[in-house]
Amino acid sequence: MTKPTVASDWLCGCAGCHMSLLDIDERILQVVDLVDLRATPITDLKEPDENGVTVGILEGGINNTYNEEVAKRMRERCKILVALGDCAVFGGVPAMRNLVGAESALQRAYVDAESVDAEGLIPADPELAQMTRVRAVSEVVPVDVFIPGCPPDADVIFYALAELAQGRIPEIKNDKLHWH
């Protein structure tokens, strides 16, 4: 029986959830015993396999059209989609941009920022992704497993990976459940 395959990607996030994943330390050896780690932002393959993976993990929320594409692609190519971390589950810290709007955020970042010495220029190249409202991954594609946390504990991530590796859906509750 072939090992389940796992791919991950990060969207509008800080990469902290992947760092927390790495905090499982030597237990990663146990994980790769059980699963085949395919594409992740921290390994060499960058796209989930075209013929699909068993588990897809997404960190970060959706904040532009590119994030939407990546999320949709991951959803298409995986059986079980995991939203990892508060950004993916709720929108997270970047979602605060919704309180002021993309326009105002861009203005502040590219024109009014203290480090801008000229008039500043808001990037507007047509090839750039379009900003959207910051959303949880589940607002764009159906999500199967939600692992909140900012970041989720390494122990919780290890538990979730171990369960998924053995064909079970992890139950995130009691001391495994925290949103901060």
Add this chain to the structure above:
Amino acid sequence: MIKLTIDGKQVEVKEGTTVLEAAEQAGVFVPTLCHHPQLTPYGGCRLCMVEVEGARTLQPSCTMPASDGMVVNTKSQKVLDARKFVLTLIFSERNHFCMYCQVSGGDCELQNRAYDEGMTHWDLQPNWTPYEVDASHPFIVLDNNRCILCRRCVRACDELVGNATLGFEERGAKSFLVADYGVPLGESTCVSCGTCVQICPTGALIDRQSAYQGKETDVDHHISVCTECSIGCIRDVLTRDNRLVRLEGDWDAEPSHGLLCEFGRFLPLEEDRPRVVTPLVRKDGSLKAATWDEAIEAIAAGLGAGKGLAALASTRLSAEALAYFKSFFGDKFPADTVTSLEEGAATASLSKLAEKLGKSFESSLDVLKDTEAVLSLELDLVKDHQVAGFFIKRQLQEGTKLFVAGQEDNALAESAKGVLPLKPGSEAVLLAKLVDAVENGTDDPELVPVAEALKAADKPVIVYGKTFAANADEIALDALLKLADLTGAALVGVKGNANSMAAAQLGLEAPFKSENASAAFVVLGDEAPSAKLTKALEEVPFVVTLSAYESQLTGGADVVLPVTMWAEESGSYLSMDGRLQKAIKSLEAPEGVLTTLEALEKVAGALKVQPDQDWKASLMARIPTIQIQEA
């Protein structure tokens, strides 16, 4: 009695019990948010919904009265789904960002309820309408993004404090918490009692001083008694790494049930006076650091045989220290004057009255909680002893009539139905007039409402404090007793400081005349000395002081011994209404600083005297103005 079944358990409860209370009795936990044991049930959050057999829909258990034969199910799928739905709606109503909120991780009741239901996420997105953060108040920050509209703060400000500063404007989704008619909290009628902060289930109302300094799980709790006035509210002292984090009220404790005032809750954390950390001895005109032994020697040398000695002690000290002090300078090493810094202002005339009567005559603060008429004699319960003021103010809306007799600057008069002008010294005249008005009626339009109210009330209360006690002569006090007798009024005497009552019981009420003193032994503790005292001591040739903080007084003294402040020692306190309670040590004092009692023992050792240690017996030495009970 009513019999009902909850989750299969039979439970018997009194008429009027709500289903939630019955569930509690049966040991069944029903989640709530807007509910609080100190407040009238509200039924706003809908989290406590339960299934009641035969009812068309789910019912809110917090407001529903239990009825005989009721069958309740708190764990059906319908109930569990409803809970998740209610929480989802609450979360999506405002902007709840748990990641960086200071109550996240155990202190947020909203989050905890969602964790209880195992919610890893919810399906509705937040509002995304930015709500204001009002940080205008010196102690309280109001973040409307975190508000769940439970109205606990509004109800507390109204039902518990009687201030009614907080309220809601608009309706439905536009409902918004405001202070007064929509002014920043820092410019409102808020009295900074902080009850709203303590009762807020989320991080919507937080206090600046302790924000981000430690969650409930990070701090140590010490249930102690507040030492800021003579009421003696029970106060939880939260510390972390030997640092004061926050002061909270204890919802279950008498008499205040969670209430504190700004003096008890916020101001102690603003303390910024420099500490005295080493003994100091005056050498060649200036104070120099010395060892304890050197300082004690200097004291013994300076006091000599104790001729012309005046010994004064702060009424903030523990009963143990005060009793030892009394035995020391009243008996074993007798001083010409041995008294408290208050000089009996709040208590002397009343102690004498108790002795004259041969019995106690005052009542506990509890009488203020359920009365139809209150007459306040020269007492401003807005300025100090605020919690007693809260007890009165919170009944005014229900028809309780408050009358204030005193000077124009009494802020309590703003809430009064009638104000009687009273010049200090004419208390006897006013009280005689009132006695006459009650006995024989009167035409005086100022007195009529007071007399009527006192007569009509079942349990009227006459409350007075330091000013009245200091000004009233025997005639006034006799008239007071007569008035209380005629109207059935309870008498409540607010004293001065935390242990004014203990000092009174120990007889530490004499006046201090500095002109005759050739030496003064001033046990300040952590009290800030008055300008009057400091000036008086400038004339005294040899001054010893035991003080926690530096001041002009310590700067002018000849020997200064460093002692602990309120949080650094345990001790007993006798409240204004006779409750004997314990303050618990919550912090370690700096190295080299001793407790007041330890310092006094060292001095006694050098002077070769052994003052008595049986402080409890000493407290019972005279008839108290009110019965003493151990808490």
